Amino acid sequence: MSKASDSAVAMFDGGFNCSQAVLASHCEELGLDKDTALKVSCAFGGGMGHIGEVCGAVSGALMILSLKYGKYRIDDAESKEKTYKLVQDFTRQFKAKHGSIQCKGLLGYDVSIEEELIRAREAGVFKTVCPLLVKDSVELVEKLL
Numbered sequence: 001m002s003k004a005s006d007s008a009v010a011m012f013d014g015g016f017n018c019s020q021a022v023l024a025s026h027c028e029e030l031g032l033d034k035d036t037a038l039k040v041s042c043a044f045g046g047g048m049g050h051i052g053e054v055c056g057a058v059s060g061a062l063m064i065l066s067l068k069y070g071k072y073r074i075d076d077a078e079s080k081e082k083t084y085k086l087v088q089d090f091t092r093q094f095k096a097k098h099g100s101i102q103c104k105g106l107l108g109y110d111v112s113i114e115e116e117l118i119r120a121r122e123a124g125v126f127k128t129v130c131p132l133l134v135k136d137s138v139e140l141v142e143k144l145l
Helices: 003-013 018-024 034-048 056-069 075-099 103-107 114-123 127-144
Strands: none
Touching: 003 127, 018 034, 018 056, 018 127, 034 056, 034 103, 034 127, 056 075, 056 127, 075 127, 103 127, 114 127
């Protein structure tokens, strides 16, 4: 594990969601203060607010790529294309390793359904599967930075 992935897993284990933990691992070095990073990434945990869509660890990693390379000037098409290419590379690698980027597929539970969310908690997937996804997201994004 890298220092950043260790830190991200510790943040996740400490009570932040997957997206928050991943984005916070690199936010300050990319010019975003940690409090703002935690706030802006909060809604993305649990596949976007427990709707089971894109994994929050993936969303956090994509936010890191956007902070580093994203377009912020209207005439900068090159940055946009580079960012999209890196998103595609990250997503391909993550899918190759985990089979999906969707929370539902990764956890094996549809967390948008209250009963399944309860079963997922009882099964302990948020303590076993999610820390691995956080770690792998940080390590994969570091290779692309």
